[in-house]
Amino acid sequence: MASEPAAGRRDAVLESALLTFARHGYRKTSMDEVARAARISRPGLYFLFESKETLFRAAATRALEQDLAAAEQILGDAGKPLRERLAGAFDRWAGRYVGPLSRDVTGVIEQNPELLGAIVETAPARFEALVTDAIAEVTGRAMATRVAQTLISASVGLKHQVETRDAYLGRFTTAVELLVPQKA
């Protein structure tokens, strides 16, 4: 069988680590806890990441980048109607972090911006740019900017209003229907 690329295990550790950090927050999560959850020894964790802070930054960055890449791919899928693509992209970007468990993932990122640096601001900005570009397929650029900003505001609000991913998706879909013209 093909040997996994060296980054494979690293990647799995990062994914598990973010969930572990999300449970009790950055401070109250020990490297031992992270290591056990990743089925790895604690020194092994230090072999992969030089410090707790580095690990956290890498885990959060990876999640952000992957969601962004997924959103970009969904938005670029020329086969589906724009409205559907927008719903998919927002679901990936925000909706999947709605439930009581998943909310903590967003929380641990938002509550430790000083550890993460610029990405906490650049990633949302890039998401907005992706959404704007997609909407610009069917409207002028100026209108696309306004629609995208309003959709994002509605999405942020919904994350605070609803309890389930389904509720998020349902109400976000109405927002899309109201704001995004159907392709003629």
Next chain:
Amino acid sequence: MASEPAAGRRDAVLESALLTFARHGYRKTSMDEVARAARISRPGLYFLFESKETLFRAAATRALEQDLAAAEQILGDAGKPLRERLAGAFDRWAGRYVGPLSRDVTGVIEQNPELLGAIVETAPARFEALVTDAIAEVTGRAMATRVAQTLISASVGLKHQVETRDAYLGRFTTAVELLVPQKA
């Protein structure tokens, strides 16, 4: 000169009290602090309100009721176009609590729901009903519900996104323009 109605001083105390509570939060605000800010003695405060909790509940309730009444009046002003009325109502309901100082007023209410009881949920529901009714002037009822909910989500999101009341108003106005049809 006309003697102030007995409720006059009470009312002034409530207004000052809410601001005082907003500064450091409910727990860390002493009745002494509230009394001094209201230019009244501490036992005098207990003459007007039987406990700290009662006072807080009364102060928060009063603010919510007044904002609701103001919103209702603005929305009912038949002279102005609907879009303008909506902007005014939302500004009163949410926009005025945007800035760094005012944010704490919303915060102290949202962070102590157990002291306030049902009103923290009924007041927003009543606001939604008011907005829905106003929009139903120009659309069907079902559409009005959807537009109102989306406007409210956008408003909630904006409160978390923007730093100033002006920014809130500007972006909320675009949301209204995109979502609410102009009267023919």
Next chain:
DNA sequence: ACTATACGGACTAGGCAGATTCTGTAAAGT
């Protein structure tokens, strides 16, 4: 219709040992 003063009891904060936990590193093994 309040103010000034005062007081009991509950709660909160601050300080400070001592024990525990945690980070990061090292060494030796497989």
Next chain:
DNA sequence: ACTTTACAGAATCTGCCTAGTCCGTATAGT
């Protein structure tokens, strides 16, 4: 390319104590 074991130093938690603060009430006064 990891694992187990071990360890130093820092940080964090624990329990306890004392001092202070605060709530709510009372009383006397105006």
